[in-house]
Amino acid sequence: MALVKAVIEILDQQAIDAARGLPARIEVQFNPTEYTLSKGAQIAEIAIPGLDSPIQQFIRGDTEKLTLELFYDSTDASRDETATPVDRLVRPIYELVKIQPKTHAPPRIRVTWGVGLSFKAIVESVQRKYTLFNPNGVPLRATVSVTFREYKTLDQQVAELNLQSSDHTRTRMAQRGDTLSRIAAEELGDAHRWRAIADENPGIDPLTPRPGVLLIIPAVDAGPGAVTR
Known part of the structure; x- marks a missing residue:
């Protein structure tokens, strides 16, 4: 050979x-x-x-x-x-x-x-x-x-990656100037989903979450606009 x-x-x-x-x-x-x-x-x-x-x-x-x-x-x-x-x-x-x-x-x-x-x-x-x-x-x-x-x-x-990052629960640390609607827009693709984040994080101020606090970001299912726990 x-x-x-x-x-x-x-x-x-x-x-x-x-x-x-x-x-x-x-x-x-x-x-x-x-x-x-x-x-x-x-x-x-x-x-x-x-x-x-x-x-x-x-x-x-x-x-x-x-x-x-x-x-x-x-x-x-x-x-x-x-x-x-x-x-x-x-x-x-x-x-x-x-x-x-x-x-x-x-x-x-x-x-x-x-x-x-x-x-x-x-x-x-x-x-x-x-x-x-x-x-x-x-x-x-x-x-x-x-x-x-x-x-x-x-x-x-x-x-190749076939990313499905919105299909599982994850966390994000709040930064100065963040609002839950801004975080929802960046993490879930829709600012109107801020309430889903608020539900997962009781006691968090939606307008001024404390910088440094670790927020739970809920999973998003395959259905349009749906959020699952």
């Missing part, structure tokens, strides 16, 4: 510029020995007086990242003056993080490796480390560390 090489495909056709060292398709010289996928979430800590620990509030997800190291070698250049120096092999990878003249931005790309990896992204960083040189100081070996940030449009993210 033939060895499947990892490939970086340029998705922005206008960015393709062989003269600048950016072809439509970049095949790595040697497959990486490993790669890492990482994703995090931003969490805010809401301090409530009298509680043993803060309330954890999800803010948003972070971008998923792919990191890998690529190895390049041109030791034949030490014996053959016509051989390609390693810097020319590395140049297409380095171009991925640079602003391209026609698009005014780094290109969008897709990293694929067989059937196990397909990652649409933009390049966040490229680090080149040269480890072997000929007598004239020309680099012959390089390790290139690349970090890719996943690229998704707003429509793609909304479709």
Whole structure:
């Protein structure tokens, strides 16, 4: 079975510029020995007086990242003056993080490796480390560390998440200047639903809820305008 090489495909056709060292398709010289996928979430800590620990509030997800190291070698250049120096092999990878003249931005790309990896992204960083040189100081070996940030449009993210955040009870901390009608508009999509919030939070002033108080926001069912407990 033939060895499947990892490939970086340029998705922005206008960015393709062989003269600048950016072809439509970049095949790595040697497959990486490993790669890492990482994703995090931003969490805010809401301090409530009298509680043993803060309330954890999800803010948003972070971008998923792919990191890998690529190895390049041109030791034949030490014996053959016509051989390609390693810097020319590395140049297409380095171009991925640079602003391209026609698009005014780094290109969008897709990293694929067989059937196990397909990652649409933009390049966040490229680090080149040269480890072997000929007598004239020309680099012959390089390790290139690349970090890719996943690229998704707003429509793609909304479709994949299939968010139903209004279908469950949640909480919100009142801020200075808040009213229950304003909170209802932001959380439930209708300012007239302020009474549903008031019902869940007895004793709260609808016009001037005390800043810092944790309000219960009721769930909204699938029916138009309906609020459920």
